[in-house]
């Protein structure tokens with residue numbers, strides 16, 4: 251629908267933010283300067299409980315701190331997290347990857363239950379001057395003026411106009427196709443999630459996020475705090491996309507094929523949780539976009555794409571996106587200068603994809619390695635443990651990539667190839683049999699060598715593709 255260019259008097263807000271989830275809240279707070287009129291349109295009425303992001307790296311946590319969210323979130327039960335711990339099997343010592351080993355970076359991440367996180371973020375955002383929420387307002391159309399510039403949205407009830415529209419409406423964004431921005435989407439697997447009341451004490455390192463290996467897919471278990479000082483934990487189990495039977499089928503699968511790979515106290519907490527309530531199920535998707543802005547509009551956070559949640563990088567991308575736009579538009583007043591706004595949005599697009607591409611590469615590579623479904627990736631899994639156990643510098647480099655402190659694709663490739671080098675040593679030592687602990691046969695070693703070569707070539711090609719695309723974008 252075309253509408254005429256709006257004058258300031260006809261505007262409903264300076265900026266319309268579509269979606270009042272974690273990204274929408276961070277976005278509004280990052281733009282709130284006391285003078286701007288900021289309208290958040292949220293499709294739902296309340297916050298329907300659903301399982302989504304809870305574990306946040308230091309880079310994302312720092313943004314929440316900068317924007318003033320943390321005291322409110324702590325009040326809602328959020329807790330600090332000190333790093334990651336990877337557990338190959340209950341009988342092998344834990345490999346710890348503390349955030350504190352990364353230089354010049356906040357030493358802690360943060361975690362809390364997703365519903366509490368959204369509620370806490372909304373509570374703080376509503377207090378920001380000039381910010382207004384409208385619930386039960388599902389955006390159905392994007393409005394453009396005679397010049398084709400985005401100038402508002404239409405919901406079922408009303409047409410609303412603004413100088414700028416920001417789509418913060420999640421991975422299944424409606425704004426993305428309405429703006430004509432394309433995506434590549436793949437369903438990877440499902441996450442089956444449950445809560446362990448007061449369960450953090452059963453974790454080998456109670457203030458760390460844990461990745462347990464040994465089952466079909468990795469098992470992520472981390473503290474999420476809780477109310478009245480309780481230290482709950484969340485279990486998030488990666489299962490095949492062929493999962494059938496809904497929550498009951500998922501529950502049986504987890505009991506049978508995942509619980510035996512956990513240390514006994516955690517396995518017990520898991521079984522008790524499954525006895526108490528059915529697990530929640532969420533799809534794990536990889537959604538890749540190549541463009542995030544148009545004149546007068548941008549997509550932000552998951553609307554711009556997402557990766558497998560194993561690396562817990564989703565919200566770090568959401569919050570850095572929001573902070574980046576906030577800074578780039580800091581001097582843009584009420585966004586009435588279209589040329590200034592569009593130049594800032596183009597800069598946002600360049601900077602966001604530089605940050606996002608390494609997160610996507612890493613999520614893809616670590617998921618493959620921790621699943622270890624093929625000889626090459628099984629070999630890399632052995633190599634990565636050797637690498638991390640070898641030195642603090644190695645751990646810090648990996649964690650800098652994981653946590654968002656480093657976004658250099660060259661560093662990712664160098665690290666990957668270093669791990670492949672360690673993996674080759676593991677193959678020579680015969681440590682990469684199909685069942686860990688068993689020696690590999692000659693045939694398996696040969697398959698591992700071939701797989702290592704294939705994986706290295708594949709990752710080098712992916713890095714080259716991304717670097718080429720980002721250079722082209724920057725010089726356009």
Ligand SMILES: Cc1cc2nc3c(=O)[nH]c(=O)nc-3n(C[C@H](O)[C@H](O)[C@H](O)COP(=O)(O)OP(=O)(O)OC[C@H]3O[C@@H](n4cnc5c(N)ncnc54)[C@H](O)[C@@H]3O)c2cc1C
Nearest residue numbers: 269271272273293302303305389419420551552559564565
């Ligand atoms: C299983 C799973 C586990 C995850 N674990 C982690 C983790 O540990 N750490 C991490 O950092 N990330 C994790 N993530 C990713 C994280 O959940 C997302 O990055 C984050 O929730 C995205 O927030 P968002 O606000 O962009 O989107 P959403 O959370 O999807 O919110 C979008 C909002 O927009 C509203 N909306 C949608 N359409 C419209 C419309 N047309 N009009 C108006 N409003 C609309 C929705 O109602 C919703 O409130 C996980 C994701 C999954 C699926």
